[in-house]
Amino acid sequence: MPGFSRRLFLAATAGAAAAPALAQVRPAPAPSAEVDVAIVGAGAAGIAAARRVILEGRRVAILEASERIGGRCITDTAIFGVPFDLGAHWLHAPDINPLSKFSATAGVDVYPAPRGQKLKIGRRYAREGETEDFLATVVRANRAILDAARGTTDMSCARALPRDLGEWKGSVEFVLGPFGCAKDLSEVSAADFARSGERDLDAFCRQGLGTLLSKLAEGLPVQLGTPVLSIASVRNGVEIETPRGKINARAVVVTASTNVLAGGAIRFAPELPKRQLDALQKLSLGSYERIALEMEGNPLNLQRDDLVFEKTDGIRTASILANVSGTSLTYVDVAGSFGRELASRGRKAMTDFAVEWLGGLFGTEIEKSIKRMHATQWFAEPFVQGAFSAASVGGQPSRRILMEPLRERIFFAGEAAHEMLWGTVGGAWESGDRAAVAALRFSGVGAAPAPEAKPQKPTRQRREPRAQTRPEPQQPTFRILRE
Ligand SMILES: Cc1cc2nc3c(=O)[nH]c(=O)nc-3n(C[C@H](O)[C@H](O)[C@H](O)COP(=O)(O)OP(=O)(O)OC[C@H]3O[C@@H](n4cnc5c(N)ncnc54)[C@H](O)[C@@H]3O)c2cc1C
Structure with missing residues (x-):
């Protein structure tokens, strides 16, 4: 739950301002074995990425290992009968947080902390x-x-x-x-x-932050209970293996947490380079x-x-x-x-x-x-294995490494892949949106411009x-x- 620089955050959200409004998101075609972009994980990063792909009119498959949407940002109402945020609860910098602008259309109440x-x-x-x-x-x-x-x-x-x-x-x-x-x-x-x-500045969502996030996932074709087992680079894209079958995509956005990835839960072929493996280790949860x-x-x-x-x-x-x-x-x-x-x-x-x-x-x-x-x-x-990523000594540049496209078809996203907003839902959202834009561009299926390089001055x-x-x-x- 780290803090962040408002000035840099504003710069970083310039692209996200064009993110699709809730009402604009239409369910994608039924998941098929052939899509433009596959997304691994339906947490904040995966939801943002999926919305971006759909906004660009491209075919998407969203593969979620668990039986629920939201990842580390989930609101339970069954345990106590009132909203209980099991994970993320604070909506940081609500005036510029990419999620808060959806609160009205999502029908939730966001109020200042x-x-x-x-x-x-x-x-x-x-x-x-x-x-x-x-x-x-x-x-x-x-x-x-x-x-x-x-x-x-x-x-x-x-x-x-x-x-x-x-x-x-x-x-x-x-x-x-x-x-x-x-x-x-x-x-x-x-x-x-x-x-x-x-x-x-912080805010809270009366219905729970996870409720807000789940509203943003409404209509998305998320395949629950579908853990990705392997991602193989093949000609023109990737082949993704799940217990429910294989999916081919031009590119894949991987939002599983650093601990899940470092633990080898998803097999990559060829194997992940040492550079990426080191980065995952240094950004452990x-x-x-x-x-x-x-x-x-x-x-x-x-x-x-x-x-x-x-x-x-x-x-x-x-x-x-x-x-x-x-x-x-x-x-x-x-x-x-x-x-x-x-x-x-x-x-x-x-x-x-x-x-x-x-x-x-x-x-x-x-x-x-x-x-x-x-x-x-x-x-x-x-499918999570921790809370959020603070870099170990010498690990700060690992965030940039994680953001590098791999073989022009594998794009890592999630809270760890954000230099300033790591450890936050807003950072994960930004990262997912950015990775989807890059995936569309690199795979040649989207006209969206690549996100601008962010100012890298230390805050x-x-x-x-x-x-x-x-x-x-x-x-x-x-x-x-x-x-
Ligand atoms: C207790 C707690 C409190 C927090 N408090 C705050 C807070 O107040 N404010 C804030 O902004 N942030 C907070 N955070 C951090 C915030 O929750 C995360 O930064 C953010 O939700 C991460 O989103 P993500 O999309 O990167 O990853 P995740 O939410 O982890 O999403 C990744 C998804 O990938 C899925 N997945 C994993 N492996 C596979 C696989 N093999 N195949 C398919 N799917 C897979 C997972 O099931 C998961 O749904 C908190 C976190 C915790 C745990």
């Missing part, structure tokens, strides 16, 4: 001075990482941190690392961190899991969509998003090495942690208010506080910004 966040110190809220101290430390940490990223040799964000973060070290490391990048800062490239820019609690009577005494962190000196911490969209759901998100370790111990260990941890912050009596709980296991989803804005949101006396709030 509250600008304040709260900081807990044990059972009490941080005082104003403590909050300011914490924010100043976040600013220093951010700047140090940005400074390091300007150097000639990449290093880990952890190595770039000032040595004197003092009592705020644990919280700062959690907010910038696991919470923002799904990895501990020791595993994150300073260059990659610096490329993702500011995130100063981090861990980000959600424990949702349905609580009666607002026992945490928080407002709708309040975001809360705790002051911590260890890594056993989490974030809280309370009363999600005004429902009785609260999300406790765990991430990074702790999230990975906890999730590997199973759902019960995750919900036990959430209850105990919330009890420590709000009082053990809150347990009585908990009606139902659910914990995600993204790391164990066979410099990182999370820094803005003093506009003053802490309230009882429950002080703060805002982390990148200016």
